[in-house]
Amino acid sequence: MPSPFPGMDPFIEGVVWEDFHHGFIAELSAAMVPLVRPRYLVRREHRVYVEHDAGDEDRVLRADVAVTLQKREPAPAAGEAASLAAPVAVHLPIPAERREGFLTIRDRKTMEVVTVVELLSPANKRAGSDGRRQYISKRQEILGSETHLVELDLLRGGLRLPTVEPLPPADYYALVCRNHPRSVAEVYPWTLRLPLPQIPIPLAGGDPDVLVDLQPVFTATYDRAGYDYSLDYGEAIDPPLSKPDVPWAAEIVAGREAP
Numbered sequence: 001m002p003s004p005f006p007g008m009d010p011f012i013e014g015v016v017w018e019d020f021h022h023g024f025i026a027e028l029s030a031a032m033v034p035l036v037r038p039r040y041l042v043r044r045e046h047r048v049y050v051e052h053d054a055g056d057e058d059r060v061l062r063a064d065v066a067v068t069l070q071k072r073e074p075a076p077a078a079g080e081a082a083s084l085a086a087p088v089a090v091h092l093p094i095p096a097e098r099r100e101g102f103l104t105i106r107d108r109k110t111m112e113v114v115t116v117v118e119l120l121s122p123a124n125k126r127a128g129s130d131g132r133r134q135y136i137s138k139r140q141e142i143l144g145s146e147t148h149l150v151e152l153d154l155l156r157g158g159l160r161l162p163t164v165e166p167l168p169p170a171d172y173y174a175l176v177c178r179n180h181p182r183s184v185a186e187v188y189p190w191t192l193r194l195p196l197p198q199i200p201i202p203l204a205g206g207d208p209d210v211l212v213d214l215q216p217v218f219t220a221t222y223d224r225a226g227y228d229y230s231l232d233y234g235e236a237i238d239p240p241l242s243k244p245d246v247p248w249a250a251e252i253v254a255g256r257e258a259p
Helices: 017-036 130-143 214-225 245-257
Strands: 040-051 065-069 087-091 096-107 113-119 148-153 172-177 185-190 198-201 210-213
Touching (some): 017 210, 017 214, 148 198, 210 214
Parallel strands (some): 113 148
Antiparallel strands (some): 040 096, 096 113, 148 172, 172 185
């Protein structure tokens, strides 16, 4: 059963994003292969980094539980039995390993990367996070090369990635950054109430763009994961919707549950 929403399903973001991220990348790869073959290959790749908890200033790996003494007792007198003070367990911040998938389009003969397709994660949009620093560094590296960059932001929450001008008002964005002119990105904005759009994927040299329809990719991801029965549509949506979208979404969920 497909999602009851016309495009992105807002119940995914705060609950099953990591699973959705992996599934969407796989479906996007499958959708792109027939569009670019035989000259190009589509490859699923990933980066791995360690993300520290907010406020973990010293960035040191450490155990997850520390035992501290509640109070210091005086040394026992001669002949008295020594006793231990009651311990208190406290949790310490643990760096978490993150794996973020993305796609590369490579020239089949040279294996040169022509285009990188990124799907942003919540960590990429969290202020001060290792994930945001890692991604911005990767973004700058690509923008300093001859590789095209396609950036998909299917998350309503978090900080948007840097642009010189403010992005147009929307819930979701696709940015297409061609290698020429490098400083200009094509922005495709859309709202929660609309289906995911078609976007162009630039290729090498004089080869024309290929158009990828993101809505069937989302639908296939949703169906294969069984989100129709595994998502709890009675829970609150995280992050919260805008005031105009609250009754609209409630009506959609009510219609889904109607016999």
